[in-house]
Amino acid sequence: MQVGDAEFREVEKHKISPKIVTSTIPAHSVFIFLLTVVLTALVVELLPPNCTYWDWATNEFILPESVPTYAVYGKSPNEEHLLHVAKVLQRLGYKRVALQNEWDLLWAHDYPFFKMTNRLKDLTNQQIVNHVPGCGFITNKVDLSTNELTFLPKAFRLPSQREDFLNYAQKSPNALFVQKHNEHRHILIRPVKDINLQSSDTFVQEFVQKPFLVDGYKFDIGVYVIVTGIDPLRLYIYTGDVLFRYCSVKYYPFNASNIDSYVVGDDYLPTWQVPSLVKYYEHLDGNMRDSFDAYVRDQYSDPSIIWLQVEGIIRETVLAKEQQIAGILRSYKNLNFFELMRFDFIIDEDLRVYLMEANMSPNLSSGHFKPNALLYEQILYSAFSLVGVSSLVRGTLSERSHDVQEMITSAKNVATNLNICTKHGCNRFCNSDYCNLCLPCLTGSEYEILKRTHREHLHRASMKRVFPKPILNPENFDIEAEVQNMTKRNAWLTRWFYYKCLYDNSWCY
Ligand SMILES: *[C@@H]1O[C@H](CO)[C@@H](O)[C@H](O)[C@H]1NC(C)=O
Ligand SMILES: *[C@@H]1O[C@H](CO)[C@@H](O)[C@H](O)[C@H]1NC(C)=O
Ligand SMILES: *[C@@H]1O[C@H](CO)[C@@H](O)[C@H](O)[C@H]1NC(C)=O
Numbered sequence: 001m002q003v004g005d006a007e008f009r010e011v012e013k014h015k016i017s018p019k020i021v022t023s024t025i026p027a028h029s030v031f032i033f034l035l036t037v038v039l040t041a042l043v044v045e046l047l048p049p050n051c052t053y054w055d056w057a058t059n060e061f062i063l064p065e066s067v068p069t070y071a072v073y074g075k076s077p078n079e080e081h082l083l084h085v086a087k088v089l090q091r092l093g094y095k096r097v098a099l100q101n102e103w104d105l106l107w108a109h110d111y112p113f114f115k116m117t118n119r120l121k122d123l124t125n126q127q128i129v130n131h132v133p134g135c136g137f138i139t140n141k142v143d144l145s146t147n148e149l150t151f152l153p154k155a156f157r158l159p160s161q162r163e164d165f166l167n168y169a170q171k172s173p174n175a176l177f178v179q180k181h182n183e184h185r186h187i188l189i190r191p192v193k194d195i196n197l198q199s200s201d202t203f204v205q206e207f208v209q210k211p212f213l214v215d216g217y218k219f220d221i222g223v224y225v226i227v228t229g230i231d232p233l234r235l236y237i238y239t240g241d242v243l244f245r246y247c248s249v250k251y252y253p254f255n256a257s258n259i260d261s262y263v264v265g266d267d268y269l270p271t272w273q274v275p276s277l278v279k280y281y282e283h284l285d286g287n288m289r290d291s292f293d294a295y296v297r298d299q300y301s302d303p304s305i306i307w308l309q310v311e312g313i314i315r316e317t318v319l320a321k322e323q324q325i326a327g328i329l330r331s332y333k334n335l336n337f338f339e340l341m342r343f344d345f346i347i348d349e350d351l352r353v354y355l356m357e358a359n360m361s362p363n364l365s366s367g368h369f370k371p372n373a374l375l376y377e378q379i380l381y382s383a384f385s386l387v388g389v390s391s392l393v394r395g396t397l398s399e400r401s402h403d404v405q406e407m408i409t410s411a412k413n414v415a416t417n418l419n420i421c422t423k424h425g426c427n428r429f430c431n432s433d434y435c436n437l438c439l440p441c442l443t444g445s446e447y448e449i450l451k452r453t454h455r456e457h458l459h460r461a462s463m464k465r466v467f468p469k470p471i472l473n474p475e476n477f478d479i480e481a482e483v484q485n486m487t488k489r490n491a492w493l494t495r496w497f498y499y500k501c502l503y504d505n506s507w508c509y
Pocket of ligand 2: 081363364365366367368369
């Protein structure tokens with residue numbers, strides 16, 4: 001206290017009695033001084049803002065106010081559908097740059113790997129792209145629909161499976177069929193004789209009759225799905241809400257010529273206009289999924305069986321295509337890719353779920369339905385958090401140095417299963433299979449995968465892990481049976497989650 005007072009008085013004294021400068025200053029010194037000031041100001045002004053400089057006033061280095069950047073790739077000059085992407089990125093501190101510049105994130109609306117092949121094969125460790133090369137195996141309608149998976153309505157590729165189709169149609173006289181094209185959405189139920197069997201890039205699909213209806217309206221549901229890694233697979237779904245789109249015309253009396261009664265168009269009926277859902281969605285502020293679930297319970301049914309099927313279908317679909325995608329990925333150096341898709345489903349009267357399609361770049365425009373803006377921005381927020389585009393740590397992705405990375409996820413967070421590792425001597429030799437999750441035995445890329453997986457788990461926001469599968473009951477979980485049919489790498493990652501889950505059950509799901 002006393003010392004402080006003394007100091008204070010010292011300072012005051014200086015203020016009160018400044019030294020009086022009596023010597024005269026030559027005019028040219030003043031001129032040189034002024035010139036220096038002006039030149040310094042000019043140089044500081046002209047310097048690019050992104051470099052470190054010494055601030056003479058405070059005697060310290062000023063670090064650049066650098067911001068992370070993103071670029072957009074898309075064929076359409078109209079960017080209305082990217083409005084919410086731009087908004088969310090701006091809020092996360094991102095600045096948009098031209099495609100040819102250096103960027104941290106590439107947001108591509110169209111599949112970018114044909115046009116930008118060389119650049120995307122040569123990503124730096126800090127760059128990330130919102131598509132996975134080869135994801136077309138999932139999102140191509142013909143490829144997907146003509147798979148033999150139980151949850152896909154029966155479909156035939158034209159013209160190659162023409163004979164199979166005609167046989168099937170003959171055996172199932174009550175079946176109805178729609179013809180679909182890869183590129184556009186013209187769908188209409190047609191009699192078999194009116195189907196163009198020669199048309200290429202199309203397929204015929206059996207129409208699911210007796211759909212589950214809400215107030216008489218058929219609907220489809222869109223679940224947002226994100227893939228963050230392939231081989232081993234890391235797959236999540238967005239749980240904050242689900243997009244429900246109702247047909248604008250009642251389904252019965254059924255009339256195959258009235259397409260608006262069974263195909264969801266751009267002008268669909270939103271949840272807030274479906275009479276029985278208004279009270280849940282508007283008055284009680286439920287979301288689309290909760291409003292629907294409440295309606296299903298009102299009909300004395302259990303909606304949870306729908307969501308269990310949905311998760312299973314998403315998992316099976318992506319697993320069925322994983323090895324094909326992995327094949328494409330082999331020619332890429334860095335695997336900083338993620339894929340945000342929307343899987344569209346329909347439900348029949350018995351609450352059986354069918355997968356209709358998977359969309360590669362789901363439309364995130366709220367142009368037509370303003371209330372969807374919140375849904376889209378929340379999805380993006382969760383997705384960016386999960387993949388590390390948004391960060392609580394300031395700076396561009398490349399400035400997040402080793403220490404910063406370690407602060408988020410280090411070897412100690414990744415290590416697991418310590419007793420088994422020592423029992424099999426994995427701290428000395430790695431030849432036992434039991435060692436393949438022990439830290440000294442991991443390859444560099446395996447270690448990176450586990451670090452990324454760990455970081456995703458920490459930042460998953462409203463994303464729920466779908467693969468590796470959540471472990472609901474660790475005590476009764478048979479890990480050997482679980483991994484029995486998996487690829488080696490998927491089994492490896494599934495085990496890692498299992499061991500993490502045994503240590504701490506926040507890792508089970
Ligand atoms: C079926 O729908 C079409 C197109 O909306 C309409 O022209 C036709 O009259 C309808 N048929 C019946 C029987 O209602
Ligand atoms: C996206 O949706 C908006 C409004 O719902 C629509 O106007 C636009 O045409 C759609 N864009 C694409 C590329 O489908
Ligand atoms: C693995 O495959 C076998 C044979 O196809 C099957 O019986 C078994 O149920 C499968 N196990 C799992 C966990 O899917």
